[in-house]
Amino acid sequence: MKQKKPWGGRFTKQTAASVETFTESVSFDWRLYQYDIEGSIAHANMLARCKLITEREKDVIVKGLKKILAEIEAGTFAFKESLEDVHMNIESALIARVGDAGKKLHTARSRNDQVALDLRLWTRNQAHEVTGLLKTLQREFVKKGKAFFGLIMPGFTHLQHAQPVLLSHYLLAYVEMFERDKERLQDCYVRLNRSPLGACALAGTTLPTDPVFTAKLLGFDGVCENSMDAVSDRDFCVEYAFCLSMIAMHLSRLAEEWIIWCNDEMKFIEISDAYCTGSSIMPQKKNPDVLELIRGKCGRVFGHLTSLLTLLKGLPLSYNRDMQEDKMAIFDAADTVRSTLSVLAELVANTNFHGERMMLACEKGFIDATALAEYLVKKGVPFRMAHEIVGKIVRECIRTQCRLMDLRLESFQAFSSVIEKDVFAVLGVENCIKNYKSYGSTSPGFVKKRIAYWEKKLSKG
Numbered sequence: 001m002k003q004k005k006p007w008g009g010r011f012t013k014q015t016a017a018s019v020e021t022f023t024e025s026v027s028f029d030w031r032l033y034q035y036d037i038e039g040s041i042a043h044a045n046m047l048a049r050c051k052l053i054t055e056r057e058k059d060v061i062v063k064g065l066k067k068i069l070a071e072i073e074a075g076t077f078a079f080k081e082s083l084e085d086v087h088m089n090i091e092s093a094l095i096a097r098v099g100d101a102g103k104k105l106h107t108a109r110s111r112n113d114q115v116a117l118d119l120r121l122w123t124r125n126q127a128h129e130v131t132g133l134l135k136t137l138q139r140e141f142v143k144k145g146k147a148f149f150g151l152i153m154p155g156f157t158h159l160q161h162a163q164p165v166l167l168s169h170y171l172l173a174y175v176e177m178f179e180r181d182k183e184r185l186q187d188c189y190v191r192l193n194r195s196p197l198g199a200c201a202l203a204g205t206t207l208p209t210d211p212v213f214t215a216k217l218l219g220f221d222g223v224c225e226n227s228m229d230a231v232s233d234r235d236f237c238v239e240y241a242f243c244l245s246m247i248a249m250h251l252s253r254l255a256e257e258w259i260i261w262c263n264d265e266m267k268f269i270e271i272s273d274a275y276c277t278g279s280s281i282m283p284q285k286k287n288p289d290v291l292e293l294i295r296g297k298c299g300r301v302f303g304h305l306t307s308l309l310t311l312l313k314g315l316p317l318s319y320n321r322d323m324q325e326d327k328m329a330i331f332d333a334a335d336t337v338r339s340t341l342s343v344l345a346e347l348v349a350n351t352n353f354h355g356e357r358m359m360l361a362c363e364k365g366f367i368d369a370t371a372l373a374e375y376l377v378k379k380g381v382p383f384r385m386a387h388e389i390v391g392k393i394v395r396e397c398i399r400t401q402c403r404l405m406d407l408r409l410e411s412f413q414a415f416s417s418v419i420e421k422d423v424f425a426v427l428g429v430e431n432c433i434k435n436y437k438s439y440g441s442t443s444p445g446f447v448k449k450r451i452a453y454w455e456k457k458l459s460k461g
Contacts, residue, residue, distance in 0.1 A: 024081040025324050031331060032086050035121035037069045039114065040090070040105060042217040043197065047107055050208050057101040064098040065090070087111050087118075108209045110201040112231040112319040117197045119327070121218065123240050124192055126334045127185045130247070133341035134178045134185075135458055140348040141178075142454045145171040149448070152429050153268065153358035154367055161365025164429035167353055169442035172450055177250045184243045191239065195220040196230035202318040203227055232318040234308070237330045241305040244337045251340055252298035255291040258351075262288045267357050272350035275343075290347055297336050304333040362429040366394050368404055371432045372423070379418040389416050 041062050048058035068090055071077040083089045088111075095102035145168035155165040195218060198204070198211030204227045211223045224230035261268040271288060279285035307329045311322055369390050376386035393415050397404055405427040412419040426435060436443040 020082055020084075023084065023321075023324075025085045025327065026079050026081055026083065026089055028331065029086045029115075029324075029327050030079050030089075032115075032118040032122055032327075033072050033090065034069065035118040035125075036086055036090055036114070037065045038121060039117045039197065039218065040065055042214050043109055044105060045217060046210055046214045047104070049213060050210055052107050052207060052209075053101070053104050057104060060098045060101045061094065061105055064094045064102060067097070068093050085111070085115075087114055108200065108205045108207045109197070110199075110231070112201050113196045113199040115323075116199075116231055116233070117195065117218075119234075119330075120192060120194075120196065120236060123236055123330070124189065126338075127189055127192070127240065127243075130244070130334070130338060130341065131182050131185050133338060133345070134182050134247070137341055137345045137348065138175045138178050138454065139458050140345050141171045141175050142451060142458060144348065144351070144353070145175075145447075146451050146455070148353050148355070149451070150444075151353060151355040151358060152362060152433055154361050154365065155442075161361070161367050163370055164362055164367050164432045165442040166433060166444065166447050167355075167358065168451060169447050172447065172454065174250070174254060175454055178247075181243065181247045181250065184246060185240075188236070188239045188243050190221075192236040193219075193221045194224050195222070196224045196233070199224060199227035199230035202231050228318040232315070232320075232323075234312055234323060234326050237326050238305070238308045238312065241301075241308050241330055241333050244333045245301050245305045247337050248298040248301040248340070251337075251344060252295045254344075255294040259288050259291050259295070262291075266361065268354055268361070270352045270354065271347060275347045275350055290343060294340050294344060297340060301333045301336055304329040359429070363403065366397065366404055368427050368429060368432050369394055371426045371435065372404060375423055375426045376416060376418065381416065381418060 044053070044058045044061045044065075047053045048055050053061075068077060077093070079086070079089050080092075083092055091102070091105065094105065148171075149166070149168045151167040152164050153167050153170065154161045155163050155170070195211065195215035197214050197218075198209055215221075215223045224233070258269060258271075260266060262271065271291075273286070275290050276286050277289040278287065308326060311325055311329075315322060372393070373383070373386045373390045376389060377383050381389070393404065393407070393412065396411070396415075397407065405424065409419070409421055409423070412423055425431060433442065433444060436446075439446070
């Protein structure tokens, strides 16, 4: 016997089996069960407060919902696709257990504002989880920055050797990126944390309700001000997907960089065997597959953002069934980023940095050339002229196959008479690092202060 539909009174025929299969969403929206029950309990309390149900009916409803929650979490609750979605599965089970009181729960509520509520509660919780994972990853980077403080590496622009930097300074650059990711999530939360419950289908209700009370019970900062917007708004999903995409992009940049660093030509890092894989044919191989998958999954997250934007771009007000498709996109985007953050924190904790290889790489590319140009500036030479002079000196070093610091003083003076023997105090990567002064630079003193700053900041909460 087919399940009776909540909207069956209008229809003379049973829903076709093919339509039930095509339209069901419980196979994926069952994940909202916790938030559906949480929202229903708050709604029941509001109905009792407004005298739309009795206190006894409210108690019966709440007790029934809590029992269903326990069964779902224990794995003994059977979701039925014939009931379409998580909301109808829970409501049907409640009515079967508590009778007429359960039939009153949907008073002054529609599945339209119900699903909008559940999805906001889910997204809010997910944002908290991702923020926590970002903080964990930041801590690992700060730990590495402290443990390997003093190691010097070549900084790159255009993937070419540019200027020497402290490895710690490089690692803290990602800490800054992840902090912006957290800030974006916090900003997203401001618009997300509004309750749509009370909007009903799209126009509100003629019944005496108290949406503000329900919003407070559920920890929202306020109530959506327009009922049509409340049920049709999925901006918070798109915005959250964008935040996830930015996180994925940052993780992909790191993955790409470290994949290059694992290469035998660089060998700046050594990732623990536990976080690498081998080859089925080449016994010597140690592949950074985890990093490659992180790089690959980035595109998957981007795809979900595009999917959500495309889903919404042509929808007239207010609710449309197309919105059912929002969940698979946002669920998978969140799952992907959460799992990526989790495994990457472990990988970072189990990665070692080869200071000698980094230092050896610093010998290439004349990365102290900018320091030489700035030396000339301090001697009164206009920067553009200093730039040209140093370019010519570099060209001479390339011709003679030597480093800048290997040139004799008279060789320098052949290019500029202002160069004196104190020039050797600015050449070489150690001198470059020691001489950095600007705020936010790779100056050892500044980097040490930033490590202390992040240790303190990330120790809270």
